[in-house]
Amino acid sequence: MSKEISLQQKIGKGYVDFWRFRGRYRVVKGGRGSKKSVTAAMWYIKNMMKFPLANTLVLRKTFNTHKDSTWAQLKWAANQLGVAHLWQFKKSPLEAIYKPTGQKILFRGLDDPMSITSITVDTGYLCWAWFEEAYQILNEDDFDKVDMSIRGELPEGYFKQLTLTFNPWNEKHWLKKRFFDVKDDPNILALTTTYKLNEFLGDDDRKLFEWMKENKPKRYKVEGNGEWGIAEGAIYENWREEDFNWKAIARQPGYKAIFGLDFGYTNDPTAFVAALVNKEEKKLYIFDENYEHGMLNDDIAKMIKRKGYAKERIIADSAEPKSIAEIRGYGIGRIREAEKGPDSVKAGIQYLQQYEIIVHKHNCPNVSIELSSYVWDQNKAGKFLNRPIDEFNHALDGLRYAMEQIRKPSSISFD
Structure with missing residues (x-):
């Protein structure tokens, strides 16, 4: 027996452009509690089921950080959308399989470059990649190697896309120049999101941000407003x-x-x-x-x-x-x-x-x-x-x- 789920109720507001964009690069910086990672996780679960030939590669700087972050978030998203029974989340090897088609969400770390360049999928095409905590990728070449691996012709209606989600650590990072300083590129959607978009936060969470705004303005600028910069605790300031x-x-x-x-x-x-x-x-x-x-x-x-x-x-x-x-x-x-x-x-x-x-x-x-x-x-x-x-x-x-x-x-x- 099928059950209808309201995406708007599950996802909330503020991410319409993110959800609909089909260009090559979808880049989201945001403060704490801005829904960027959980929204991305829901997008992948929903759209893997919508596009039966699409597979996804999820990346972090180190492989061993996936299990408690992206893998867990995607598993949570499947539960939230009421489709957990259609997915198998395996720990060894770490992957998620959509049972009706055999499509896969693969997890890799940039600490093992060979595991990325040699990726093949059993069913369909490798269409999408998600870089979580992308600010940890200091070497732009590491990103470029993955970018080049998402290639080849796709069936009509399908599209290739790389999504990057991160906290805005500092304006010196290559991410700013490459995606946020570029104007009017139809292949780039660069968004800044904040906790104000997250209607699922509790009153206690919002009060914490208000306290931060009043008492820790430097930290609030980054963690609250999603602006570039170091929140607090820089070791070298001079x-x-x-x-x-x-x-x-x-x-x-x-x-x-x-x-x-x-x-x-x-x-x-x-x-x-x-x-x-x-x-x-x-x-x-x-x-x-x-x-x-x-x-x-x-x-x-x-x-x-x-x-x-x-x-x-x-x-x-x-x-x-x-x-x-x-x-x-x-x-x-x-x-x-x-x-x-x-x-x-x-x-x-x-x-x-x-x-x-x-x-x-x-x-x-x-x-x-x-x-x-x-x-x-x-x-x-x-x-x-x-x-x-x-x-x-x-x-x-x-x-x-x-x-x-x-x-x-x-x-x-x-x-």
């Missing part, structure tokens, strides 16, 4: 971008060149930073960077040589002594490991906070993104903890390593 001549600054008295390296590979980038520091004036000019995934140790050595820093003192992540030894063997003779210990992170951050940080406007875009996004961690109640988040910290970790020779000059030897 920084700016400039277009400076670093060679001229290097000739000034009191400045010393420092270099740092943080290792990564698949999940995280290898980040190299070059800076000029004046200990007396407490000034730090960051003038060069390299920010790249998939670098082997010989690639790192070649990059350092290409940039002309092969003979410089470079302080690298101490977690990989074998990599440091290999890079030294490739001709980077003055590379050494950073100090170890849990307090070294806190001490390094506290020391850097004493400095005025100037970032080269054109040479160091990833350093700027990290400085804009690196914040103190919070507990479930929203209280800040005395530790940073483990995100947006790769170039900044490299900078922290590089500053050890200034903070503790006697602890580092380059003999």
Whole structure:
């Protein structure tokens, strides 16, 4: 026996354009409680059933975050729409199957690129992709690879579409320039949503936002109004971008060149930073960077040589002594490991906070993104903890390593 469900009652108002849009890119930034993720989940459940040849790919930065977020949201959406009996939500492998047709919702992480490029579907076509928490994707190339995988001719009436949902972390992110600064592109729907669109919030939720508006206006701007910016808790606040001549600054008295390296590979980038520091004036000019995934140790050595820093003192992540030894063997003779210990992170951050940080406007875009996004961690109640988040910290970790020779000059030897 069939039962009619009112979509408007289930979804509410404020998302008509989102629901009807059929262009290539559907991008939604929003504050907390703005319904963006749950609305997306309902759209996919509803439209997979409407288009019997369509399959969906759901992506997050890391695969293991899906089960408690997107997978759970889609399962909830199927229940809300009264069609849970028609869907099978499997945990191993993590996927959702529409039983009448065999269509699938597939879940992948950008931490395993091969699992994305090799995707095939048993029934129909891969039509749609949903990037949840898209602000976590620092590397635009990772998005482009998925974009290119949604290709090929589709039957009449079908369409290819990528949906991105995220909190507006900072205006330096590539998402803003690519989707929100573009005018009159019929292939892009860029929306900003807020809690005011969510009629399902309780009075206590709304009072919390009103309190935030009155007492935490900076936080309200982002979490309430969905505007670009850091809500609260930025670790480094005394920084700016400039277009400076670093060679001229290097000739000034009191400045010393420092270099740092943080290792990564698949999940995280290898980040190299070059800076000029004046200990007396407490000034730090960051003038060069390299920010790249998939670098082997010989690639790192070649990059350092290409940039002309092969003979410089470079302080690298101490977690990989074998990599440091290999890079030294490739001709980077003055590379050494950073100090170890849990307090070294806190001490390094506290020391850097004493400095005025100037970032080269054109040479160091990833350093700027990290400085804009690196914040103190919070507990479930929203209280800040005395530790940073483990995100947006790769170039900044490299900078922290590089500053050890200034903070503790006697602890580092380059003999």
